[in-house]
Amino acid sequence: MRTSIATVCLSGGLVQKMYAAAEAGFDGIEIFEPDLVAAPQSPEEIRALADRLGLSLDLYQPFRDAEGVDEEAFADVLHRAEAKFRLMRRLGIDLMLVCSNVGTATLDDDEVSAGQLRRLGELAAAYDIRLAYEALAWGRFVDDYRRSWRIVELADHPNVGVCLDSFHILSRGHDPKQIEEIPAEKIFFLQLADAPALSMDVLSWSRHHRLFPGEGSFDLPAFLAHVQRAGYAGPLSLEVFNDTFRQTDPVRTARQAQRSLRWLADRTADLLGDEAGPLPRLPEVAAPEAFDFVEIKAPETSGVEVLLEQLGFDFGGRHRSKQVRLWTWGEVRIVCNDQGGSPAAPRIAAVGFDVADSEPAAERAAALMAPPVHRRTYAGEQALRAFSSPDGTEVFCSHAEDWIGEFDGGVAGTSTERGSARIDHVNLVQPWHSFDEAVLFYTSVLSLTPQPTQEVAGPSGLVRSQVMSSPAGGVRLPLNLLPTGQLAGDEQAHAQHVALACQDIVGVVAAARERGLRPLKVPGNYYDDLVARFRLSEDFVATLRELDLLYDRDADGEYLHCYTETVGEVFFELVERRERYDGFGAGNAPVRLVSQAG
Amino acid sequence: MRTSIATVCLSGGLVQKMYAAAEAGFDGIEIFEPDLVAAPQSPEEIRALADRLGLSLDLYQPFRDAEGVDEEAFADVLHRAEAKFRLMRRLGIDLMLVCSNVGTATLDDDEVSAGQLRRLGELAAAYDIRLAYEALAWGRFVDDYRRSWRIVELADHPNVGVCLDSFHILSRGHDPKQIEEIPAEKIFFLQLADAPALSMDVLSWSRHHRLFPGEGSFDLPAFLAHVQRAGYAGPLSLEVFNDTFRQTDPVRTARQAQRSLRWLADRTADLLGDEAGPLPRLPEVAAPEAFDFVEIKAPETSGVEVLLEQLGFDFGGRHRSKQVRLWTWGEVRIVCNDQGGSPAAPRIAAVGFDVADSEPAAERAAALMAPPVHRRTYAGEQALRAFSSPDGTEVFCSHAEDWIGEFDGGVAGTSTERGSARIDHVNLVQPWHSFDEAVLFYTSVLSLTPQPTQEVAGPSGLVRSQVMSSPAGGVRLPLNLLPTGQLAGDEQAHAQHVALACQDIVGVVAAARERGLRPLKVPGNYYDDLVARFRLSEDFVATLRELDLLYDRDADGEYLHCYTETVGEVFFELVERRERYDGFGAGNAPVRLVSQAG
Incomplete structure (x- = not known):
């Protein structure tokens, strides 16, 4: 047709x-x-x-x-x-x-x-x-x-x-x-x-x-x-x-x-069940069920690396031919890239999605007119195929085993004392003009499914959030639409984040604080309100208060989370999901936004 | 209270x-x-x-x-x-x-x-x-x-x-x-x-x-x-x-x-009928029924003055103590102000509204917290009180007789060969964040009444237009809300205009063309469509086509109009209202917007 x-x-x-x-x-x-x-x-x-x-x-x-x-x-x-x-x-x-x-x-x-x-x-x-x-x-x-x-x-x-x-x-x-x-x-x-x-x-x-x-x-x-x-x-x-x-x-x-x-x-x-279809068929690709890596880029990313060390990441080595370093914690891989002058401040430059076979995924993306990204590779290195998503973030269909060998000098394996961890979600801020396009991009190219949108009130406007997720929930990608007025200038409003799921957030945060981490400060009024909203034990609320942990509960389970400070335009969230809690603590977002605005 | x-x-x-x-x-x-x-x-x-x-x-x-x-x-x-x-x-x-x-x-x-x-x-x-x-x-x-x-x-x-x-x-x-x-x-x-x-x-x-x-x-x-x-x-x-x-x-x-x-x-x-009122009463002021003047400002306004001459304005004199010149045509007074460095390109800096008694009008504005504007005046000059409207345009409550004597060396009176003219409307472009505030400002400070809003499709977005008008229609002030994306940079999108009502637009435009005016070019397809929409005589449409005149008709009457080119961020419209036509030819706006975008 x-x-x-x-x-x-x-x-x-x-x-x-x-x-x-x-x-x-x-x-x-x-x-x-x-x-x-x-x-x-x-x-x-x-x-x-x-x-x-x-x-x-x-x-x-x-x-x-x-x-x-x-x-x-x-x-x-x-x-x-x-x-x-x-x-x-x-x-x-x-x-x-x-x-x-x-x-x-x-x-x-x-x-x-x-x-x-x-x-x-x-x-x-x-x-x-x-x-x-x-x-x-x-x-x-x-x-x-x-x-x-x-x-x-x-x-x-x-x-x-x-x-x-x-x-x-x-x-x-x-x-x-x-x-x-x-x-x-x-x-x-x-x-x-x-x-x-x-x-x-x-x-x-x-x-x-x-x-x-x-x-x-x-x-x-x-x-x-x-x-x-x-x-x-x-x-x-x-x-x-x-x-x-x-x-x-x-x-x-x-x-x-x-x-x-x-x-x-x-x-x-x-x-x-039409094999030919009204237009040429696309290569069939299952939605990814895990993040492969997140790359953070800036002329200088050491501020991010300090955070990663405090959070308990292991140094995973230097790249053989590029100014790029790998940090790992359980299944989490964060790549810090100091090459080139842009962006000026640390920002998520690329997200790798773990797909079993990257070739058909890349062909599908190409058939859907996703603009290809070219990165220089050297002999013996894996040429990963990547595409530019509507907000400019590069999307890789990749698999760690194919590229991790290019990093030398890191800790072999990963220490287990902190328990395992995985990337729970990656939050990407979208400018107003590419929001709908981004929904289509992730729906069509990666076969993710849009969830119902939510709106969150921040101190400088409403933020609309659209989560894209994989069928089993292994990949969660919240896309946040900025308030119209915030087109430029306000770094905090543009900040993206990577959320890391761990198993014992109280232990992880306590250890991270020992290493110097200063989580985002949560106001005392928040904990007073928590007591009124949920009937929680005083000891438990005291622990939350001491560690600046936020809390949510619904019929499916509980959610404990906290935030790091923002470096450039990136911050990290630590989360612990209890039972089958499937949300993002949206009710706590206004508190976070006000605290981040200072 | x-x-x-x-x-x-x-x-x-x-x-x-x-x-x-x-x-x-x-x-x-x-x-x-x-x-x-x-x-x-x-x-x-x-x-x-x-x-x-x-x-x-x-x-x-x-x-x-x-x-x-x-x-x-x-x-x-x-x-x-x-x-x-x-x-x-x-x-x-x-x-x-x-x-x-x-x-x-x-x-x-x-x-x-x-x-x-x-x-x-x-x-x-x-x-x-x-x-x-x-x-x-x-x-x-x-x-x-x-x-x-x-x-x-x-x-x-x-x-x-x-x-x-x-x-x-x-x-x-x-x-x-x-x-x-x-x-x-x-x-x-x-x-x-x-x-x-x-x-x-x-x-x-x-x-x-x-x-x-x-x-x-x-x-x-x-x-x-x-x-x-x-x-x-x-x-x-x-x-x-x-x-x-x-x-x-x-x-x-x-x-x-x-x-x-x-x-x-x-x-x-x-x-x-409560004399005291729940809050202190405001000085009562009737809505103005005429524009007193429009001031256009830039380091260099000669491009505007060329347009005014071509349109048939008379030179009304130089101001006694300021780098300001007056141009007049019938009841129209345009002031060109070359003082200071801002704005960089010609723009409407002030609009004077003709009020019988400026003192209570100014007191009312002050009681409504309109920010006062201070302009230096010299001995013997009228100290006009002005206020800053939400988009920054200065609003004067003034009366020509009080200030026109400060201009020397112009043509006494005005030539009558071109017939009389008056300011029909002044169109001010509003940034998204001050649009509602502007409606309240003109409603409360000047007692103008908002008319139903209209939307017009332009080549780079929808423009929402809200006309504020006086009870007898003597003052019409369309406020145009820019599409969200156009926050800066696009001069044409930000252009404001002054519409001049005359009695014989065909004669006025023909004479103006003799003096070198080049009206905004109207596409031939527009005139073909006009023939399909209205059953107009071929001669009449040929005249419109020759002079780049736009046309509208409704149950109340007819509207003929045309536009000058844009100088800086200002252009002029000539209009002739026939019978009781009360609109603005909104159906022609998309044609104008496309032509202006080039």
Whole structure:
């Protein structure tokens, strides 16, 4: 199948949008009328440019308020439509989107609407143009795809068919199953959009908050499966109105859009048991169930190494050919990289995900247009394949056994006195414009699953947190969206962290304090409140207070945790999960944020 | 009456919030529990600080999920409450907010809730504490103030009363009139918040989008009048959860909050015919019905002066003692100011509003805490009083006759060949963090009225536009909210403009082109679309096309307009309003934005 994208999804002028779509590998575009009206190029120039870029012009949209009107108003509709048909001929477009009437409909009568669509179809036929009739979720009378199909059936004209849009169908909670009853040749066009679960009026939801497939809450693989079963063979096209995409680089947005379609097509093929799939299949890769390593980078990382020593890490050796040192504790591997001048202060530069076989994982990432990262390797060294995630953090699909031999001079094995440890989660702070893209990236490239989002109040704004996790919970990756205002400057607000799960946090922290660790100070009021909230023993709360440990409890178990100070833009968390506690102590986050702000 | 503010309205840590509230002139604060829990200071330190700052601690909030539960759960409630009462004694607070149960209520029975509130009241009485029970808009069973009052009546305990919150009442559309039936001594507390008209779930609306009185759509003067009629004499307190205020300077937010209360109290006194009013009355000032002048400032404004000459302005003279020149056309006065180094490129530095008597206007602004602006004046010159608006533009309440004599050497009077002209509107671009504050500023200081907001799609994001206007429409001030991402750098996105209304735009533009004016180029596709949309004569459209004029029409009349190029961050619009057209050609804005982006 072919891929297409509506120009309204992308920022910039029409020509810029066309270049972006072509560059991201789209086969065609839908021309959103206001984009054409505002463009200085003539329709003929746009047509010639599309031709040179290899883009087909798949749809002209939208034509509004066409049916369900009285005869006088319909005369105006025909006048408007004919001007558009002439324009479409200049563009070389033969399909027009006709939305169900929102503004001018006065007649709630399928026969009237069908008759008017038929007459519009007759006029269109004279120009060799076809009409795809779509039920808008907020249409005055027609707001359900089953009704728009009934009207198209009644219109009974070869140039009149339906357009199906996942947003308009799923946002209303309409069952997409009956799509399968529509004859394939009458489904003229398909528009795809995802959206977050929001309870707001459907028009605002539609205009501001649509997302690309894989970024929201709609079950689009199931939706597309119904359309496929109906036999639809036209393009898979995206129509997404979103306040963020309107502001971001159209080339980057177009790649994100193409990635979403490739992922969606692959998931749909899985559902249908379709080996070929509507688009080329992706290499199948199981989600990683452990972190392989975290790399922290700066011209000078010794502050981080002091923290690691205090926490009880063992020195794992120097890299054979690079200014890079390894620190280990149980299954935790932290790499400190002093090469190069950027970033200026310590920051998480890369995260390694432990995948059994890195080759198909890398191929999958490449097929999903994840930008590859090139790192110099020397003879005898493992060339690890890595990709740049939307916030710039490098993502490795790796396996320690393949690269750990490149480090010399460290402690062999790891001391066991402190018990084992593993990376519990890695928290990455996302700028506002790459948050949704990051959700899609980790969903599609690493097969992680987004959990419900949470919001946490900090002293300088609300922080939205989206955890991405592997099926068995071995990998947890909370993505924190910064408050809009904090675009730069505030290092603490941008700080990321690595959480280390240990088995006896009280013992670990007591020993670390002996080695000089000063955990983030927790206010006394917090412990007074803890006593009021949970009926804890006085001794236990005294221990928590003494060690600056935070506490949470839910029906699944308990969570004890504490934080180190921040070095550059990185800090560490120590956590002990008791029983099946699966959260992150979100209720304690405001206390942490205030303490960190000082 | 006293003024108070909940600490949740302000950003920062608790101590910072307290300083901000005191600095803005608040008499007291509500302590939002999470702010205390995260604070490193002990309750005793907070109490002593409040004392030194002259702030009373009016309310401890919120205590959740207190009533409507079974006996076992209620034992936990009493345990929790007693810990809070002890804490409140340490703080010296004697009033606690008890919200209607959201999470744990299982018994939908007024008698049960009343009985539990009574027992809670008995416990509170032992600590000399009173409880203000509030119906949350999303309470499990109790979500209406009339029901919370019925429960309080049933509880029948001197230490149990109600808290009224304008958000919870007005967001649900409940009639506030019945507030007057509640005995004054049982209204323990009043919380005020405004909000925009949004259709979303009430919880999200409440948590993210509340506003200070005068910034949203609620009729708060009418609301407060009901509370006043009931005889309430406690503090007027603000409780506003807002994503923006959480991120902005708390001192500035607190001043904005105080301004909103002073304005609200004054409007309420008007309604009640109350000469004294709940807070000191403001000097009464009629809204201005004309612009007095616009000042454009830069180290070098000659580019602007070239535009003014081409548009047909007369040189109105040089200022006697400053590097400032006046340009006039009919009733339009533009002042070009070359003094000083900032702003670097031409920008609107000041707007003069024509008020009959500037003295009370200035006193009103001062009473509303508008920051005064000081400009050096010399002997014999009029000392104009000006105030800094939230985006930094200086606002003058002035009258040309008072200052125009300070300009020498210009054309006496104005040539009439081009017909008369007036300033139709001045468009000021607002950064995201001062948009709501600007609405309140122009509402309260200048008595302008906010019109419904509109959104316009530009090539790099949606622009939200809020027009502030005078009752007779003589002053129109559209405030444009920039897309979030455009915080700096993009001059065109930040460009402001002055629109000049003339009587014969075709003649004016033709003459201006003779003098070298090059209007903003309008794409040919726009005119093709115009033909499809409106049935206009070919000759007329040809004239529009030739002169790059944009066109709009609605039921009230027609609008013809065009734009100059942008100099620095300023451009001009020429407009001709036909019949009673009252809009701004918003449908043409995307075309302008794309053309300006080049």
